[in-house]
Amino acid sequence: MAASSALSTIKVVMLDIEGTVCPISFVKDVLFPYALDALPGTLESKWDSPEFAPYRDAFPAEYASSPSAFADHVRDLASRDVKVAYLKSLQGYLWETGYRNGEIKAPLFPDVAPQLASWAAAGIPVMIYSSGSVPAQKLLFAHTDGRPADLTPLITDYFDTVNAGPKTQAASYAAIAARYPAHPREGGWLFLSDNVAEVEAAARAGMQSFVVQRPGNAPLPEGVEARHTVTMSSASFDRSTTGTEVARVFKDHIKGKRVLITGASPNSLGEATALAIARSQPALLILASRTRSKLDAVASRLVADGLLPSASVRTVELDLCSQASVRAAAAAVAGLTPRLDVLINNAGINTQHRRLSPEGVEATFATNHVGPFLLTTLLLPLLRAAAADAAAVAPGETRIVNVSSDGHRLVPMRFSDYNLEGKAALPDELPRSKALPDWFTKGGKGYSGVLAYNMSKTAAVLLTVGLKQRLRAQGIQSFAANPGTIRTPLMRDIQPELRDSIETLHAGEWKSPDQGCAPFLVAAFDPSLSGSDEVYVQQDCQLRRPSAHAADVDKAERLWVLSEALTGAGQGASRL
Known part of the structure; x- marks a missing residue:
């Protein structure tokens, strides 16, 4: 994730998920296929159960009339990558089994868990705003490949398109910030996402917002780097970082x-x-330089300060x-x-x-x-x-x-x-x-x-x-x-x-x-x-x-x- 010298004013950090804290491929290549594979067995065993009823009944009536109509509609929505609330809620329900039995673990980018811990230690609340449902967000952060695997204690709140609104509208970001009046929206919030339209919406709402470019993300459109800060590493790093x-x-x-x-x-x-x-x-630090006395001075300092044993x-x-x-x-x-x-x-x-x-x-x-x-x-x-x-x-x-x-x-x-x-x-x-x-170009005797x-x-x-x-x-x-x-x-x-x-x-x-x-x-x-x-x-x-x-x-x-x-x-x- 990312940085700017203005980060010293940040009081709240809000993160997108796919393409920002975990690879886009995890959602498309792991979570979506898992839900489709788990659907037939779930419909067969739980169609009439009270546990499944809220997810079934959230679908339009014509698709909730039978398991076959329901399954066909789910597959159609998934094939067209349609993001509707009732589908996302169902997917979260299906993923829960996979997370809890260990079949699914969220592969976070390696800097994410340390960065969340760093923000928490600094007293900076971390919030999640994703198009995935809030229950699905909580499952993901509770079952990661990070250390510790459960990162939910480091996260203050979760938002999706149901409780906050569309991610490309500035009003959604303003509404989220309004829930935390102790933290002024202007300059006090930082939003990180791989989606340029979302970043621009957050900026219109007065938040600092950076584009995150991770391995596996699509190339950024031309001109984005000229308009926005594009970040790829830890979100606490800037030119003042040591x-x-x-x-x-x-x-x-x-x-x-x-x-x-x-x-x-x-x-x-x-x-x-x-x-x-x-x-x-x-395990080993090798120092190389021209002057033996200067090399020895640096090596001696490392040992004298107790940073490394002489053998290292x-x-x-x-x-x-x-x-x-x-x-x-x-x-x-x-x-x-x-x-x-x-x-x-x-x-x-x-x-x-x-x-x-x-x-x-x-x-x-x-x-x-x-x-x-x-x-x-x-x-x-x-x-x-x-x-x-x-x-x-x-x-x-x-x-x-x-x-x-x-x-x-x-x-x-x-x-x-x-x-x-x-x-x-x-x-x-x-x-x-x-x-x-x-x-610059000439110097003394023609040499610069x-x-x-x-x-x-x-x-x-x-x-x-x-x-x-x-x-x-x-x-x-x-x-x-x-x-x-x-x-x-x-x-x-x-x-x-x-x-x-x-x-x-x-x-x-x-x-x-x-x-x-x-x-x-x-x-x-x-x-x-x-x-x-x-x-x-x-x-x-x-x-x-x-x-x-x-x-x-x-x-x-x-x-x-x-x-x-x-x-x-x-x-x-x-x-x-």
Whole structure:
């Protein structure tokens, strides 16, 4: 589910069901067929019973005259997906047997049960508003696959089209809110649904309302993302959320995992990521960075703070600018663990001076893309080993996270001059804004560190696209994540003009390292993303579309081939 910085005003949360808290397929492929299968036996054994009489008599008289007429009408309504109150009431009655004998369990999206508990702990009432009948809603939430299975103690009230009205009319939402005058409707209520018309009706009634896009939902109509907040993850997450908070929500999906974080040094995003993960008992946390003393400082803090025993923290020296160092580091990691559940490619540089790697690649591109590409491909056997263990992880819970930024939106990948030697860029490789200052595109001696950095962040998204294309079918998911604007040691070597521009542009929007790493942890551990086709987690911890030039599959393939050539990894690596 979802988020916005305005969520601090929320006093009540109201949820749709199918496509929001559970897959649409559950209702269509499980519940509806179950009711049709159970109907003949029910009619034969209970047609004249007082227990069944209220459901029979609610049908129009011509269909309640005989079991055969009744059954034919039910099948006709179901085939046409007609939503009428008397049919929904009957379905709830038929489902009750299946729920109570264990034949039916509601498969909630993995983030739902923890989120309901989080809202309850915060004193925020949770209500349900679904086209399904209230009795059916209560059955669903009383018999889930969550922990605990019965979530009804976490839900304050239930509404359907009978006691509230049609879900696409604003008056229905106003009527619901009127029952709780202590909670003002304007801005105090949040409604979440996969149905755009319902979201718009709630908004007209004065509620905050977000569109929920879950795996298995139909693609959203064009223009929806421009008009509405579209959310896919936990509804309590926004740009102010901390990594510590995300780790607490997904602690069950962190516990026992083996995780590698690059760029772990004091006061960095890497350290904040390690601290957040360590609180949820990973089996092994491997920290990789250039400087041994800085690595040791972070590892010592984890142990000294009592977050992890020393046996669960390991360090590996890694200079991503040097391919020899990358290969040595990958071998060291393979010596520490036979499997790797999560790789977070966090390390990077941002410099205003052009220099080359030992292999002759421009240093920013080498460190921020070529090195992570090589490290990832070398560690794939460990990632595959984790993904293949179906008893330990679900498909898609093995993850690769590449740290990017919204700077990727400004600069396409410059294939004609990836080494930034001053060659003329092709028209489709030029910066996307004509209003950019000269220091952005030119820099000292024809080199722009800003352009180099942002191009490397475009490469991070393209790498993610390439990895997803190759590995998703093997149970390995890949996401790029944008931390937002954070004061870390990375800021110290950027151009003064850029530093001044960032200070002005993002005044009042600076995030702490713990807030900055929150999108990384969503990308790495949110189970609701396991089946996602998307590639980019924004700084508010929600999936967003990256720029078209960074999501282009053909450009991702072109970058993959270039990266293989630069690393000598081309011997079949493109067929990963």
